[in-house]
Amino acid sequence: MAHKWVYMFEEGDAEMRNLLGGKGANLAEMTRIGIPVPPGFTATTEACIAYQKDGGFPDGMWDQVVASMQKLNEQTGKTFGDANNPLLVSVRSGARVSMPGMMDTILNLGLTPAGVETMGAKFGDMRFAWDSYRRLIQMFGKVVLGAPAEPFEEIIDDIRKEEGVKTDAEVSAAGWKECARRFKELVENHTGQPFPEDPYDQLRLGTEAVFKSWNGKRAVDYRNNFGIPHDWGTAVNVVTMVYGNFADGKSGTGVAFTRNPSTGEKKFYGEYLLNAQGEDVVSGARTPTEVSKLVEEIPSAWHELQEIADKLEQHYREMQDIEFTIEAGKLWMLQTRSGKRTAASVVKIATDMVDEGLISQTEAVARVQASDIDQLLHPRFDLEVLAKTPVLAHGLNASPGAAVGKVYFDADTAEQKTKEEGEDVILVRPLTEPDDVHGMLAAKGILTQEGGATSHAAVVARQLGKPCVSGCGEININLKERKFTVGDVVVKEGDVISLNGAKGDVYLGTIPVVVPEFEEQTELQKILSWADETRRMMVWANADDPQQATRARSYGAQGIGLCRTEHMFLGERTQLFQNYILADDDAAKAAALAKMLPEQRDDFHGIFKAMDGLPVIIRLIDPPLHEFLPSREELMVDVAVAKVKGEDAGVKEKLLAKANELQEYNPMLGLRGVRLGVMMPDVNKMQVRAIFEAACDAAKEGVDVHVEVMIPLIGHVNELKFLQKLLLDEAKAVMDEKNATVSYKFGTMIEIPRAALTADEVAELAEFFSFGTNDLTQMTYGLSRDDAERHFLLQYVEQGILPVNPFQTIDRDGVGLLMKMAVEKGRATRPGLEIGICGEHGGDPNSIEFCHTLGLNYVSCSPFRVPIARLSAAHAVLREKGWPRIGDLGALDPDRKN
Ligand code: PEP
Ligand code: MG
Numbered sequence: 001m002a003h004k005w006v007y008m009f010e011e012g013d014a015e016m017r018n019l020l021g022g023k024g025a026n027l028a029e030m031t032r033i034g035i036p037v038p039p040g041f042t043a044t045t046e047a048c049i050a051y052q053k054d055g056g057f058p059d060g061m062w063d064q065v066v067a068s069m070q071k072l073n074e075q076t077g078k079t080f081g082d083a084n085n086p087l088l089v090s091v092r093s094g095a096r097v098s099m100p101g102m103m104d105t106i107l108n109l110g111l112t113p114a115g116v117e118t119m120g121a122k123f124g125d126m127r128f129a130w131d132s133y134r135r136l137i138q139m140f141g142k143v144v145l146g147a148p149a150e151p152f153e154e155i156i157d158d159i160r161k162e163e164g165v166k167t168d169a170e171v172s173a174a175g176w177k178e179c180a181r182r183f184k185e186l187v188e189n190h191t192g193q194p195f196p197e198d199p200y201d202q203l204r205l206g207t208e209a210v211f212k213s214w215n216g217k218r219a220v221d222y223r224n225n226f227g228i229p230h231d232w233g234t235a236v237n238v239v240t241m242v243y244g245n246f247a248d249g250k251s252g253t254g255v256a257f258t259r260n261p262s263t264g265e266k267k268f269y270g271e272y273l274l275n276a277q278g279e280d281v282v283s284g285a286r287t288p289t290e291v292s293k294l295v296e297e298i299p300s301a302w303h304e305l306q307e308i309a310d311k312l313e314q315h316y317r318e319m320q321d322i323e324f325t326i327e328a329g330k331l332w333m334l335q336t337r338s339g340k341r342t343a344a345s346v347v348k349i350a351t352d353m354v355d356e357g358l359i360s361q362t363e364a365v366a367r368v369q370a371s372d373i374d375q376l377l378h379p380r381f382d383l384e385v386l387a388k389t390p391v392l393a394h395g396l397n398a399s400p401g402a403a404v405g406k407v408y409f410d411a412d413t414a415e416q417k418t419k420e421e422g423e424d425v426i427l428v429r430p431l432t433e434p435d436d437v438h439g440m441l442a443a444k445g446i447l448t449q450e451g452g453a454t455s456h457a458a459v460v461a462r463q464l465g466k467p468c469v470s471g472c473g474e475i476n477i478n479l480k481e482r483k484f485t486v487g488d489v490v491v492k493e494g495d496v497i498s499l500n501g502a503k504g505d506v507y508l509g510t511i512p513v514v515v516p517e518f519e520e521q522t523e524l525q526k527i528l529s530w531a532d533e534t535r536r537m538m539v540w541a542n543a544d545d546p547q548q549a550t551r552a553r554s555y556g557a558q559g560i561g562l563c564r565t566e567h568m569f570l571g572e573r574t575q576l577f578q579n580y581i582l583a584d585d586d587a588a589k590a591a592a593l594a595k596m597l598p599e600q601r602d603d604f605h606g607i608f609k610a611m612d613g614l615p616v617i618i619r620l621i622d623p624p625l626h627e628f629l630p631s632r633e634e635l636m637v638d639v640a641v642a643k644v645k646g647e648d649a650g651v652k653e654k655l656l657a658k659a660n661e662l663q664e665y666n667p668m669l670g671l672r673g674v675r676l677g678v679m680m681p682d683v684n685k686m687q688v689r690a691i692f693e694a695a696c697d698a699a700k701e702g703v704d705v706h707v708e709v710m711i712p713l714i715g716h717v718n719e720l721k722f723l724q725k726l727l728l729d730e731a732k733a734v735m736d737e738k739n740a741t742v743s744y745k746f747g748t749m750i751e752i753p754r755a756a757l758t759a760d761e762v763a764e765l766a767e768f769f770s771f772g773t774n775d776l777t778q779m780t781y782g783l784s785r786d787d788a789e790r791h792f793l794l795q796y797v798e799q800g801i802l803p804v805n806p807f808q809t810i811d812r813d814g815v816g817l818l819m820k821m822a823v824e825k826g827r828a829t830r831p832g833l834e835i836g837i838c839g840e841h842g843g844d845p846n847s848i849e850f851c852h853t854l855g856l857n858y859v860s861c862s863p864f865r866v867p868i869a870r871l872s873a874a875h876a877v878l879r880e881k882g883w884p885r886i887g888d889l890g891a892l893d894p895d896r897k898n
Contacts, residue, residue, distance in 0.1 A: 021235035566621050845871075
C-alpha cells in the first residue's frame with residue numbers, strides 16, 4: 001500500500017502531534033471526541049520533509065489530497081469547485097509547536113466567479129460574496145504568488161474613492177466585484193500568468209506554499225533561535241469554511257481561554273465579535289465584546305461553548321486557548337491548544353486542577369517551572385505602569401526583582417543614607433568589591449557599569465536576594481561629579497531610578513512595586529509540599545547569620561550547607577580581624593582572637609537556634625587575608641597625603657606595610673582556604689572553639705544541634721591530616737570544658753581538581769564532602785571568574801564557543817566528571833558519605849538535576865532560591881522516571897493516556 005501522507009480529521013488524534021502538527025492533531029482529537037469541528041484533513045509533516053528533499057510532493061500524496069477532498073464533498077454535501085453548491089476551504093499551516101514565520105492562512109479557497117453568484121444568492125448578500133472573493137485573490141496573490149501587499153491596498157483605496165465611501169464596510173457588491181477584477185489583473189502583471197481559477201490548482205499551489213514557508217527566512221531564524229529542529233516540518237490543514245461574518249445577528253467569531261490566563265481563576269475568559277471573521281478579532285480594527293455577553297446575544301451558542309470548554313478541559317486536563325466561530329447560530333470549534341499564562345495562574349490552575357481531580361499532585365509539580373517561582377517571589381513592578389515607562393538603559397539581568405531608590409555612588413553614603421535618613425537607596429558602582437558589601441546590604445538594589453552575571457555584585461546580590469543589574473555598559477559613571485549619564489540623560493546623586501533585575505532594565509523615576517510574601521502564596525506552598533514528597537535530595541541553604549538562617553528555614557531549607565564565616569567579619573568587625581593581622585607577637589594575636597571569639601560564638605549560637613534539629617555546616621575562614629585590609633592603592637594615597645601634610649600616617653602605614661607583605665600575584669591560587677589554617681592554625685582553632693562553645697551552650701538550652709565543621713580548599717589529604725586532628729582536639733576540649741556533647745562531623749570542600757581526583761584518600765579523614773563548584777569550575781577551566789566574566793566569558797557564550805556560562809550551569813562534561821569521580825571514590829572509601837553542593841550552582845535547576853543524577857544528598861543555595869531548588873529536585877526525579885520537560889506538548893504524565 002502506498003505510504004499514507006494525508007489523514008482525515010476522524011483518522012487522527014492528539015497523540016499524533018509529531019505527524020499532524022499541533023493544530024492538526026488537536027482538530028483531529030476534537031473531532032474524535034465529538035466536538036463540532038468543520039470537516040477537514042491534514043497533509044503530514046513527513047510529506048513536508050519529503051517535499052523539501054525532493055522539491056515536489058512525494059509519490060501518491062496529491063492523489064490522497066484529491067481523494068480526501070472527495071470525502072469532504074461527501075461529508076458536507078457540497079462539491080469543491082462546483083458553481084452551484086461550492087465547497088470552500090481554508091488552508092492553514094501547523095507545525096509541532098506553534099511558530100511565527102509560517103504561511104498565513106488562506107480563506108475561501110474553491111470560490112470561483114460562478115460560485116460567488118451562488119454564495120451571494122444563498123446567503124442573500126452579494127456584497128459579502130464578492131468581498132469574500134476579492135479577499136481570496138488578495139491573500140492568494142500575496143501569500144502564494146508572492147505579489148507585494150501595497151498595490152492591493154491602493155486598489156481598495158481607489159475603489160473607496162470611486163464609490164465616495166470611507167470604510168471597507170461601505171463598499172458595495174459592485175465595488176468588490178470590480179476590485180476582484182483589478183486584483184486579478186494585478187496578479188497577472190506580477191506573475192505573467194492569469195490568476196489560477198481552477199480550485200484544485202489553487203489547492204495544490206496553496207499546499208506547496210505552506211511546505212515552502214517551512215524554509216522561509218523568518219521560520220528558519222526562529223527555529224535557530226529557539227533550538228527547534230529543522231527536520232520537524234509543518235503539516236497542512238485543509239478545513240471546510242464556516243462563516244462568522246453574516247449580518248444575521250447569529251453569527252460571530254471569538255477567542256477564549258477556559259480559565260483566566262492572568263489570575264488562573266476558573267472562569268471562562270475571552271472576547272468575540274458578531275458579524276466577523278477570525279482576523280477581525282485579532283486585527284484590533286473593531287473592539288471585541290467580553291465573551292460572557294454572548295449569553296445574551298446567542299444564548300444557545302454560549303451554553304454549548306461552556307459545555308465544550310468543560311469537555312476540552314476534562315479531556316486535555318489543561319487550560320485551553322480556543323478559537324470558535326458561530327455560523328447562523330451553529331457553533332464550530334476551529335482550534336484548541338494549551339493556553340499560555342502568567343506564573344500566578346500556572347500555580348493556581350495546577351492546584352485547582354488537583355482539587356478538581358483532573359490531575360495528580362505530581363503532575364501539578366511537573367507543570368510549574370523554576371522561572372514561575374522566580375516571578376512569584378521577587379518583588380515586581382506594577383505591570384501597567386511598567387508598560388508605559390521607557391527603558392533608560394539595559395544591562396545584564398544579574399539578580400531578579402524590582403527596586404526603586406535614590407542613586408548613590410559609594411557604599412558608605414548608601415549605608416548612611418539608609419540608616420540615618422531612612423532613604424531607599426540604589427547603589428551605583430563601576431564594579432563592586434568586598435569593601436562595598438555594607439552598601440549592598442543597605443541598598444534596595446545594585447547597578448554596576450561593568451561585570452558579568454557572576455561578578456561580585458551579581459553573586460552577592462543573589463545571595464542577599466537584592467535586585468541587581470550588572471554590566472550595564474550604556475551608563476557612564478562619573479564618580480567625581482557624582483552622576484551617571486545615558487546619552488543626554490543625566491542622573492545625579494539623589495535622583496530616583498527603578499531597576500528591573502529580572503530583565504536587566506533601568507528606568508528613570510519611580511515605578512510602584514508589588515511585594516509578594518512567601519507565607520501568603522498558599523498555592524505555591526501546596527505545590528512545593530507536593531514537590532517535597534517527590535524529591536529525593538534535600539535542600540539546604542547558604543546562610544551567614546541567624547536572620548538568613550531563619551528566612552531559609554521559612555522557605556523550607558532542611559539545613560545550612562554553607563556558613564561563610566569570613567562574612568561575619570565584614571563591616572565594623574573588619575577592624576577586629578585587622579588587629580589580628582597586624583599583631584606583632586603571639587600575645588597580641590591571642591588578644592585579637594579573644595575579641596573575635598565572642599562575636600563568632602554569638603552568631604553561631606543564633607544560627608544553631610534558628611536551625612534547631614537540622615544540620616549546620618560552618619566553613620572555616622577561606623579568603624586571602626588582604627581582603628580584610630583596605631586596598632593598597634587607597635593606603636598608598638592616604639600615607640602619601642599624610643606625609644605631604646607632615647602628619648603621622650600611623651596605623652595606615654602599618655596596614656600598607658602588611659598589605660605589601662600579603663600581596664600575591666594570584667591570590668585566588670595563593671594563601672587562602674586550608675592553607676591559612678595550616679599557616680595560622682590559631683585562627684581556625686579560635687573558630688572551632690567559638691563553634692563548639694556556641695553548640696554546647698545551645699544544646700544546654702535544649703536546642704538539637706548538628707554541627708558540621710568544613711575545611712575549605714584542600715588539594716591533598718595531608719592538609720587534612722595536619723589540621724583536622726588539631727581542630728578535633730580543640731572541639732573535644734571545649735566539650736569537656738562545657739561538660740556537654742553535641743552531634744558533630746568534620747569534613748571538607750571539594751573545590752580543587754586534585755581533591756576530586758584523590759577523593760578516596762580524602763574520604764579517609766573527611767566525614768562529609770561539599771562541592772564548591774565556584775572554585776572547582778575556576779580551577780578546572782583554569783580561569784578566574786571575575787576576570788573571565790569581565791573580559792571574555794560572555795563573548796564566549798555569545799559566539800557559541802561555550803554553550804552556557806559554566807559559573808551559572810555546571811559543565812557536566814568537565815567539572816561534572818570530576819564530581820562524579822569524587823562521589824564514586826569518596827563513597828568507595830566511606831560508604832554512605834554525605835555529599836552536597838554549596839557553590840552557586842546549587843540554586844540552578846539544570847545543575848540541580850545533574851546533582852540528583854550523581855546521587856548527592858543535598859543541594860545548598862541562597863535562601864531565596866530554596867523554593868526553586870525544592871521544585872527542581874522534584875523535577876529531577878520526574879525526569880528520571882521519563883517525564884518530558886515542560887513545554888506545550890500536551891499532557892505530561894508519561895503513564896497516563898487520554
Ligand atoms: C565555591 O567555591 O563554590 C564556594 C562555595 O566557595 P566560595 O564561593 O566561597 O569560594
Ligand atoms: Mg570556594
